[in-house]
Amino acid sequence: MEDAIIMVDHPRPSGCNALADDADRNRMLAEMAEQSTDMISRHTPEEWRFIYVSPAVTHLLGYQVEEIIGTSAYDLYHPDDVEDFKRRARSVNYNRGLYTHTYRFRCKDGHYTWLESTSRTIRDNSTGKIQEILVVSRDVTHRILAEEQLQKYREDIEHAGRLITMGELASGLAHELNQPLAAMVNFLRGVERRFAGQQDIRWEEIELPITRSINTALRAGDIIHRMMDFTRRQGPVVTTLDIAAIVEEMCEFCESTAERDNVAIKRCIASDLPAVTGDKIQLEQVLLNLLINGIEASRENAGDGPPQVAVEVAEFDQNNMVVHVKDQGKGIAAGDLERIFERFYSTKSGGLGMGLAISRSLVETLGGELWAENVTPSGACFSFTLNKAR
Ligand SMILES: Nc1ncnc2c1ncn2[C@@H]1O[C@H](COP(=O)(O)OP(=O)(O)OP(=O)(O)O)[C@@H](O)[C@H]1O
Ligand SMILES: [Mg+2]
CATH class of the missing domain: 3.30.565.10 (Histidine kinase-like ATPase, C-terminal domain)
Known part of the structure; x- marks a missing residue:
């Protein structure tokens, strides 16, 4: 098969049999790539254009092999992930020649699926320049969804924990709220007693009880806001x-x-x-x-x-x-x-x-x-x- 997967270099035995061995091995590996349920692809170094992709692309992403060859992988990344990847591109670390990352990729029907890819650079032996990138990708949507679900459960438990804590504090807080409310009633009753029935009330005379009432109401409000913040569901x-x-x-x-x-x-x-x-x-x-x-x-x-x-x-x-x-x-x-x-x-x-x-x-x-x-x-x-x- 033409333009299949590039083989990794290995020491070559000499002689005709060695050549036959190499050809057999390459054929076998190419066949494995063609039949793999993981998607195997080769890309140009700059724009990550597909040079080769194994047929698993149809099952994984819905594209036919021919329609994806030449496309830049960047065009199929989720916009949020492509920005992230481009930002990190310079520092991407091919640890032991391999780099693994997880991202969302656009399927033919427009929805995004989570892929985990391990990529490896193929370099020119003499110059060390990257010639192409060899990638093995698999669908990890189930795993990512399970992780998201787990995170949600964790947040639900934490939230439930806060509600329980607040429940334990409730009677103490009710008492604490009762104090400013009782104080406000006192201030305002004082105003009522002194000024009931009067036509002209001077501001200086009622200023103090009014400002005190406002401050006390604000303090009660603070307690309530704190309770609301604490019990709010949020990440x-x-x-x-x-x-x-x-x-x-x-x-x-x-x-x-x-x-x-x-x-x-x-x-x-x-x-x-x-x-x-x-x-x-x-x-x-x-x-x-x-x-x-x-x-x-x-x-x-x-x-x-x-x-x-x-x-x-x-x-x-x-x-x-x-x-x-x-x-x-x-x-x-x-x-x-x-x-x-x-x-x-x-x-x-x-x-x-x-x-x-x-x-x-x-x-x-x-x-x-x-x-x-x-x-x-x-x-x-x-x-x-x-x-x-x-
Ligand atoms: N300060 C403490 N002194 C002695 N024992 C403690 C103390 N704190 C916790 N414990 C012990 O640890 C157990 C677990 O505490 P934890 O806070 O997880 O649950 P809880 O207080 O029983 O219930 P809640 O889920 O409402 O907090 C308590 O039931 C108690 O036996
Ligand atoms: Mg406890």
Whole structure:
């Protein structure tokens, strides 16, 4: 067959038989290429025009062999992927002579299919110049769709976790919302008492209660917005974050829940801490899970005085920050220090056992680690690291 796949160089034996062997081998390889369910193609180096393509192209993409020869692969890439590939083209690294990438390619009927291709350059032996590119491609649509589905499930679980966390905080937050609402009623009742029935009211006389009411309503609004943000379904957005500010906000957020359980939240946050990278909502989710666990563990503390949950933020090493959430509860049985991170492991009557599993996976996705230790005289300390922003 003319213009079939180019054979890879190998040491040639001499003599007529050797030539016959070569011809046989080439014929065999060409036949394999023709019958392969993977698509095998050869391309020009600059525009990746098809010089050869195996018949699998019809099954994979719907084109006949003849209609795709001469076409540039760039014209069939998904626009987003072609831009990405062109950007990376200079730095494409043919590791051990091979390069593998995954992208979307346009089928004859116009829809895009995911291909994974391994390409290899064929070079001129003497000059080293690329003569053509040999590519083996396979359809990985099922795999990509399965990965997307898995990612969606992961996000659904994280979202469900946030709803549960918010549920646990709900009564504390309701109490917190009740305070500004009650304060506003007081301010406005005061105005009502003083000015009811009066024809002329001077602004100076009512300015204070009115501005106070506005500020109090804004504070109540902030609490509601925070709840809405936290429970909103959204994918992660990794940005540079002020860790100290987020820890402070989360401690404040849990304050009313802690107070109801007679637990004190203590902050030990160094000043001028470097920024970290992460998704704000995910970081809040981890902190809330640990804080709520700490508060719940403290609830059972039978010691003197109000038990404390202490949150500490410090430098961990050159590249990482660390957050410790330490309580004065009973601690964790030595044999359970790893088990508590398993999904659905819970010793609480109403617990789902997902808080720590989700938190660990969130921290690890961001390149950090989350672990638990017991502390003396009593209590548990959960620590996690976060990458410093560069
Ligand atoms: N600070 C802590 N002190 C002692 N034990 C803890 C502490 N934090 C977690 N645990 C143990 O680890 C288990 C798992 O915690 P995790 O947060 O994953 O689930 P949960 O709190 O039981 O339920 P939820 O899914 O609502 O968070 C808890 O049930 C508890 O036994
Ligand atoms: Mg929990």
